[in-house]
Amino acid sequence: MSEDEILLGIALTVALAVGSQILAGRLRIPALIVLLPAGFTAGALTDVVHPDRLVGADFPALVSLSVALILYDAGLGLDLRLLKGALRRTVVRLLLFQVALTWAAVMALGPSLYAVPAAVASMIGVILVVSGPTVVGPLLEHVRPSDTVRRVLVWEGSLIDAVGGILGAVVFHSLVAGGLRPGHFRLGAFLGSVAVGLAGGVAGAALLWFTLRVLRLGETLGTLAQLAVVVVVAAGCDTLYDDTGLIAAIVTGLIAANLPGFDMPARRPFFETLVQLIIGLLFVSISATVTPASLRPVLLPTVALVAALVLVVRPVIAWLSTLRSGLTGRERAFVGWMAPRGIVAASTATTFSAALTADGLRDADKILPVTFLVIVATVVVYGLTAGPVAARLGVVRRTRARPLLLGGDPWVVDLARALRAAGAEVRMWAGTEQARAGIEEAGIELASGDLMTVATDPRSRLEGVSAVYLLTDDDDFNALFSVVLRDSVDGPVYRVGPPPGGPGVVAPYTSGETLFGPGLVRHAVAARHGSGARFRTRPASQPCPPGYETVFVVRRDGRLEPVTQARPATPGKGDTLVLLGPA
Numbered sequence: 001m002s003e004d005e006i007l008l009g010i011a012l013t014v015a016l017a018v019g020s021q022i023l024a025g026r027l028r029i030p031a032l033i034v035l036l037p038a039g040f041t042a043g044a045l046t047d048v049v050h051p052d053r054l055v056g057a058d059f060p061a062l063v064s065l066s067v068a069l070i071l072y073d074a075g076l077g078l079d080l081r082l083l084k085g086a087l088r089r090t091v092v093r094l095l096l097f098q099v100a101l102t103w104a105a106v107m108a109l110g111p112s113l114y115a116v117p118a119a120v121a122s123m124i125g126v127i128l129v130v131s132g133p134t135v136v137g138p139l140l141e142h143v144r145p146s147d148t149v150r151r152v153l154v155w156e157g158s159l160i161d162a163v164g165g166i167l168g169a170v171v172f173h174s175l176v177a178g179g180l181r182p183g184h185f186r187l188g189a190f191l192g193s194v195a196v197g198l199a200g201g202v203a204g205a206a207l208l209w210f211t212l213r214v215l216r217l218g219e220t221l222g223t224l225a226q227l228a229v230v231v232v233v234a235a236g237c238d239t240l241y242d243d244t245g246l247i248a249a250i251v252t253g254l255i256a257a258n259l260p261g262f263d264m265p266a267r268r269p270f271f272e273t274l275v276q277l278i279i280g281l282l283f284v285s286i287s288a289t290v291t292p293a294s295l296r297p298v299l300l301p302t303v304a305l306v307a308a309l310v311l312v313v314r315p316v317i318a319w320l321s322t323l324r325s326g327l328t329g330r331e332r333a334f335v336g337w338m339a340p341r342g343i344v345a346a347s348t349a350t351t352f353s354a355a356l357t358a359d360g361l362r363d364a365d366k367i368l369p370v371t372f373l374v375i376v377a378t379v380v381v382y383g384l385t386a387g388p389v390a391a392r393l394g395v396v397r398r399t400r401a402r403p404l405l406l407g408g409d410p411w412v413v414d415l416a417r418a419l420r421a422a423g424a425e426v427r428m429w430a431g432t433e434q435a436r437a438g439i440e441e442a443g444i445e446l447a448s449g450d451l452m453t454v455a456t457d458p459r460s461r462l463e464g465v466s467a468v469y470l471l472t473d474d475d476d477f478n479a480l481f482s483v484v485l486r487d488s489v490d491g492p493v494y495r496v497g498p499p500p501g502g503p504g505v506v507a508p509y510t511s512g513e514t515l516f517g518p519g520l521v522r523h524a525v526a527a528r529h530g531s532g533a534r535f536r537t538r539p540a541s542q543p544c545p546p547g548y549e550t551v552f553v554v555r556r557d558g559r560l561e562p563v564t565q566a567r568p569a570t571p572g573k574g575d576t577l578v579l580l581g582p583a
Helices: 003-029 032-045 056-076 084-116 117-128 133-143 147-177 187-214 219-240 243-260 269-288 292-321 331-337 343-358 365-392 412-420 433-441 453-458 475-487 522-530
Strands: 403-406 428-429 466-468 493-496 511-513 533-537 549-554 561-562 576-580
Touching: 003 032, 003 269, 032 133, 032 187, 032 269, 032 365, 032 412, 056 133, 056 147, 056 219, 056 243, 056 269, 056 343, 056 403, 056 522, 084 147, 084 292, 117 133, 117 147, 117 343, 117 365, 117 493, 133 147, 133 343, 133 365, 147 187, 147 243, 147 343, 187 219, 187 243, 219 243, 219 269, 269 343, 292 365, 343 365, 412 428, 412 433, 412 522, 412 533, 412 576, 466 475, 466 561, 475 493, 522 576
Parallel strands: 403 428, 403 466, 466 493, 493 511
Antiparallel strands: 533 576, 549 561, 549 576
């Protein structure tokens, strides 16, 4: 390729990767539903995005390192404190049954559906056991199931990728060593590869400890150190044995996230951005390698295979794995309706299909198109139906607002009463015993006393909170915690505005969302409430009484939207207003 073609190919690949995710976000659908057709179409219409031409023979190695970074980021999000009891048993069973039953089903159906040798069916089967956080995570964010179901599926998806990658490498080498015949699975090689991955993970964690704790690198250099450690450890393990870098990466992330002293932040903006870009680039690039001609002979058989996997195999796996797990029947049913395939399946299929075809295995060139179609079909099926199925089963987390109000002044307690009357599930926290007693007397749910300890722990997250409102009488506290809590809450963090010219040291200079209109700063609201003003609720369809000001809008679907100095109230049909009356 010429230099101009390379530049055009890189630019088009990046544009498709980012543009597809932006479009999917606007349409509120999983990004893979857009990424896969975009890459396939680009590959069919032009040659400049084909990774074999852009990168050459090194593309599989780049894919392996990229997936290692994705799994490291997934490992950082796994809290071992939550993997205990019934949850641990359920996840372990899911891993075992997902591998055994999926592999067995594809090996049984593959030869008759595709007219391929058993060796090819075995390779397709081990590739399709994986699921993965790159596809499960976005689907769960889209569906928002109950916390228990989410934890089960996130743990399964994160761990099955590493296990599936290792199994794929072992089966590949076993087939080659056995003369491209099935039945030559080498248990010793599997156990040895797991040991290599675990050792690499421990080495990676030790390197991270040295760079982050001993050298005490700052945020920028610390992030670069994490990137370098994961790449070095994954590459080193892959050099010793194929795909062991995947285990090393996720083990490194697990240790860093759970070993006391690391203090890894709950949110990692750089890695989150990097992972999103990598996912987009990989799916576009891998999809571009699949040609329309390779799909035609396997299209209808793959429809039958996907039907068997979705309607029979996965429900059986979920039913067996969740026996006596504590999950309700509806939650067990939803676990049985969530097994999309993702980037690890695509990357391993790309690597093994080309290698086995080059080694002369008949019909090995069908591995990639079959895998591609299964990924597309499962992502589309689960992506478009998971939401309605979860809603029908009743396992969706309620959209009802669950705000946390920090502060115990009388006007804050009165505001909490009004928000509760409007339908919000309000919780409050206050520092003094007197204020906490006032909150309990008002009948408002009181947050646990160790809330601030949890909130200031960079590894912890405030679960079950849709937004935080900092309403204490200390403006500097409000300003500082609006920054500290940002990485510990899934929703936004707001603070009441400080009085102009006040004694605050930090508050006047801290950015962030400031509540209410320009005239309703903290001391003004407190003085107005002390003069008899009260918070009231009123349907948005009714006119606002004279002297009242809108401070919150409760949407008809339960969402809570505050009025801020940058965003005025825009109520719609069916909404409820929370108003502050005149003195």
